[in-house]
Amino acid sequence: MNSFIIGMESQNVQKIVIGALSLAAFAILWELLAIIVNNSFYLPRFSSVLSAFFSVIQSSFFFNDVAISLYHFIIGFAFALIIGIPIGMLMGWFPVLDKALNPIVEIFRPIPPLAWIPFAIIWLKLTHQAAGFIIFMGMVFPIIINTYSGFKNIPKIYVEAAKVLGSVSSIKLIKNVAIPAASPMILSGIKTAMGVGWMCLAASEMFGVSDSGIGYKIWFYYGIQAMDYVVVYMLILGFIGLLLDFLFRYFIQNRVLKWQKGTVV
Amino acid sequence: MGDLIIENLSKEFKKGSNEFLALKDINLSVKNGEFVTILGPSGCGKTTLLRIIAGLETYSSGTATLDGELITGPGPKRGMVFQEYSLFPWKTVLGNVMFGPLMQNFSKDEAEAKAMTYLNLVGLSEFKNSYPYELSGGMKQRVAIARALANEPEIILMDEPFGALDAQTRNNLQNELLRIWQEEKRTIIFVTHSVDEAVFLSDRIVILSKRPGTIKKIIEVSIPRPRDRTRPEENAIRNEVLRLLDTNENCEID
Ligand SMILES: Nc1ncnc2c1ncn2[C@@H]1O[C@H](COP(=O)(O)OP(=O)(O)OP(=O)(O)O)[C@@H](O)[C@H]1O
Ligand SMILES: [Mg+2]
Numbered sequence: 026m027n028s029f030i031i032g033m034e035s036q037n038v039q040k041i042v043i044g045a046l047s048l049a050a051f052a053i054l055w056e057l058l059a060i061i062v063n064n065s066f067y068l069p070r071f072s073s074v075l076s077a078f079f080s081v082i083q084s085s086f087f088f089n090d091v092a093i094s095l096y097h098f099i100i101g102f103a104f105a106l107i108i109g110i111p112i113g114m115l116m117g118w119f120p121v122l123d124k125a126l127n128p129i130v131e132i133f134r135p136i137p138p139l140a141w142i143p144f145a146i147i148w149l150k151l152t153h154q155a156a157g158f159i160i161f162m163g164m165v166f167p168i169i170i171n172t173y174s175g176f177k178n179i180p181k182i183y184v185e186a187a188k189v190l191g192s193v194s195s196i197k198l199i200k201n202v203a204i205p206a207a208s209p210m211i212l213s214g215i216k217t218a219m220g221v222g223w224m225c226l227a228a229s230e231m232f233g234v235s236d237s238g239i240g241y242k243i244w245f246y247y248g249i250q251a252m253d254y255v256v257v258y259m260l261i262l263g264f265i266g267l268l269l270d271f272l273f274r275y276f277i278q279n280r281v282l283k284w285q286k287g288t289v290v
Numbered sequence: 291m292g293d294l295i296i297e298n299l300s301k302e303f304k305k306g307s308n309e310f311l312a313l314k315d316i317n318l319s320v321k322n323g324e325f326v327t328i329l330g331p332s333g334c335g336k337t338t339l340l341r342i343i344a345g346l347e348t349y350s351s352g353t354a355t356l357d358g359e360l361i362t363g364p365g366p367k368r369g370m371v372f373q374e375y376s377l378f379p380w381k382t383v384l385g386n387v388m389f390g391p392l393m394q395n396f397s398k399d400e401a402e403a404k405a406m407t408y409l410n411l412v413g414l415s416e417f418k419n420s421y422p423y424e425l426s427g428g429m430k431q432r433v434a435i436a437r438a439l440a441n442e443p444e445i446i447l448m449d450e451p452f453g454a455l456d457a458q459t460r461n462n463l464q465n466e467l468l469r470i471w472q473e474e475k476r477t478i479i480f481v482t483h484s485v486d487e488a489v490f491l492s493d494r495i496v497i498l499s500k501r502p503g504t505i506k507k508i509i510e511v512s513i514p515r516p517r518d519r520t521r522p523e524e525n526a527i528r529n530e531v532l533r534l535l536d537t538n539e540n541c542e543i544d
Contacts, residue, residue, distance in 0.1 A: 185346050186376040190441055191366035191393035201389070205380040284380045286423035 069253035077253040078260075086237060090258075091265065093238040094226055097153055101160025101222050101229075109168030109218075110211065116169070117176020117207070118199060130169060138163035138225045142232055151233050159229035164218035171214020175207030209285060212278050219273060223266040239265070291357060292322035292444035292477040294343065299352030300502075301338055311502035312338050316352070318496060318505065320477055322444070327480045327488040329531065330498030330506075336481040337373060339503070340447045343479065344370045356445065366394060369438035373449040373481075375430050377422040383409065383433050384418035390441030408436040411470055428459040432466070439470070445477040453483065464490055468515065485531050489524050490517055497534050507534055 052071050059070040069077075081087050116123045116130075141162045149155040179202065187202045204211075230240030239262050246254035301313040313335045320326050328336050341347040342354060345364035354361045356368065369390075377386050384405055391401035409415040412432040422430060431451050438446050452460045464487060471478055482488055488495045492511055499506045509531060513523050 182372060182374060182376045183378060185364075186370075186372065186378070187389070187393075188346065188364040189344055189366075189368065189370045190390040190437070192389075193364060197393070201393075202378070205378070208380070284421045284423070286421075 066250050066252055069256055073253040074256045077251075078257045081254065081257050081261075090237050090239050090242055091261075093153075093235055094230065094240065094262075094265075097156040097229060097234075097238065098160055098222060098226055100154060100157025101162075101164055101225075102219070104157070104161045105164035105168050105218060105222070106215070109165040110172050113169040113172025113211075113214075114176055114199065114203070117173040118195065118203060123173075130166070134166045134170070136162075138221075139228050142228075146232065153234060155232075156226075156229040156234040156238075160222045160225045163225035164222040167218040167221060168211075168214045171210050171217070172207065175210025175214075176203055178210070179203055179206045209282055212281060216270065216273055216278065219269055220266070223262075223269065227262060293358075294318075294320040294354070294356050294445060294477065294479075296343075296354045297352055299342070299354055300350050301335070301342065301347070302350040313342075313349075314502040314504045316503070316505055318508075320445075320479060322477055323475050325471055325478045325480065325491060325493045326496060327482055327492040327494075328496045328498060329482060329485065329488050329535070330503065331500050331535070332483070334498045334500050335503030336498060337449055339498075340370070340449050340479065340481055343445070344368050344447055346370075366390065366441050367444045369441050369443035369446045371431070371434045371438050371446065371448040371451045373451075373453065375422070375427075375434070377430055377433055377437070379422050381421075382418065383414060383420050383422070383425070386422070386433060387437045387440045390437060394441065404440050404442075405436070408440045409433075411439065411473070412436045412466065428455050428463060431455070431463065435467070435470070439474065439476075443476070445479060448478060448480045450481050450483060452487070460487070467491070472515075485528055485535070486519060488531065489528050490519060495527075495531060497531065509534075 056071040059065075059068045062068045065073065112126065112130075116126050138159055141159055145155040145158045149158055183202050183206055184198060187198060192198055192201050227240035227243055230238040231244040235241055239258050242258045243255050243262070246252070246258065296316055296318045299313060299316040300311065303310045303312055316339065318326075328339065330336055338347060342349050343361065345361050345368065361368075377383075378389070381389065384402065387405035387409055388398075388401040391404045392398070396404065406415060406418070409418055412435055414429060414432055414436065417425065417429065417433075422433070425433065435448075435451065438448075452463050455463065467478075468491065480488075480491060489511060495509045495511060497506045497509065498504065509527065511527055513527070518524055
């Protein structure tokens with residue numbers, strides 16, 4: 026038992042050490058390569074990215090950029106939930122609605138979200154809502170599809186057990202059985218959607234909807250050829266995406282799904 | 291209250307264009323407070339009959355009435371313990387047992403009080419906060435029984451509830467079920483594969499024949515309880531049941 030724990034610990038230590046060494050080697054290689062290339066537009070040096078990073082996080086506009094990007098993200102996310110979950114539920118529960126809505130969903134689903142940029146501009150002008158709309162388009166389909174298939178695959182036995190206990194109407198069955206039974210699928214759809222939505226974020230801020238935001242800043246610094254700042258904002262974009270994923274998993278998924286034995290979500 | 295009458299009931303399943311007769315001319319009446327078991331080879335329609343009584347399955351002809359009311363769909367007067375595990379995995383033991391009373395519009399406190407009464411009855415009150423995955427098979431079926439009882443149905447339909455359990459657990463649960471039945475005085479219709487179980491538990495044993503399922507014979511078991519599993523009285527009935535099942539060609543009793 027003791028040696029088992031020590032074994033686990035030394036494995037963790039090993040993992041951290043190897044990971045750190047690998048990152049350090051990557052940074053050194055990057056620096057060397059940038060010195061050889063000797064063109065900060067093609068490849069900014071690691072060291073200048075590092076100093077750009079510190080000046081960005083100390084700047085007054087950094088917080089604003091993150092806030093604006095999260096604002097765009099939340100607009101898209103909120104609408105995707107409000108629209109996607111009910112549509113998925115209705116399609117999954119009522120076969121008629123499945124038949125009616127399925128062709129429509131299948132026509133719009135494969136369209137890349139960024140292809141909506143022209144209409145976003147026409148319908149919503151250059152507003153935060155236009156950026157939110159692009160993110161919405163990326164998020165809504167994974168939510169619809171997962172909610173739908175979660176509802177389609179509810180074990181019949183739970184529905185029958187609930188009926189026998191007096192929960193007979195569709196509304197009661199959806200509330201008491203279908204939603205909890207489908208919750209693992211719905212939540213994993215939301216998680217996928219968050220990933221897709223975050224990926225749409227950069228592009229959604231590049232067509233002039235605002236003068237701040239992480240995606241906007243990537244475009245802005247590219248315009249003034251400050252590629253070290255571009256890299257900083259790229260990394261920040263990736264990091265916040267990772268953080269959102271982590272927070273969702275630990276505070277939502279794992280809590281809601283604690284009834285699932287040893288499931289890896 | 292709790293009088294079930296089934297008359298000339300038949301059930302056809304449609305498989306593609308073929309029709310398949312699962313139950314034929316079933317006539318059975320069960321009085322309030324009676325413990326009836328249904329015994330028969332696999333595939334003879336035991337589950338189908340129970341599901342019809344529960345209102346989960348339609349029937350093709352004949353009638354099924356409870357207290358003179360035609361059965362047309364599921365309802366809380368008829369509780370069911372399913373052949374497979376059916377607890378809601380997302381609810382705790384307490385949440386599962388409270389579900390029925392909550393659906394009957396009892397307040398949360400009342401529902402919880404009822405649930406605790408029946409969890410005590412099956413001896414699982416200290417597991418009230420566990421999730422189903424934390425329970426053994428026998429415990430799951432006891433919770434399922436408590437969940438059916440908590441709704442205070444007039445009839446409890448039980449479909450091989452102990453089928454998946456080892457002999458020891460099974461014997462214990464049979465004793466427990468008899469105790470509960472005697473305390474609660476509810477009608478029980480109990481499907482089983484086991485002749486011993488049927489003889490040990492029931493007032494009457496309904497023997498179904500192989501496809502299409504028809505009632506072959508109904509045997510009265512008038513041995514007073516508590517019964518034994520090995521005395522000559524029990525054995526005599528056991529042998530009679532086995533003989534009836536034996537005359538069924540290709541019988542698959544286990
Ligand atoms: N939904 C259905 N559609 C078509 N046929 C069905 C359906 N349900 C049951 N059957 C058929 O009806 C017959 C009776 O099935 P049933 O499940 O009632 O048997 P059973 O006596 O409970 O068997 P077991 O002892 O194995 O549980 C079987 O031949 C089965 O294939
Ligand atoms: Mg069966």
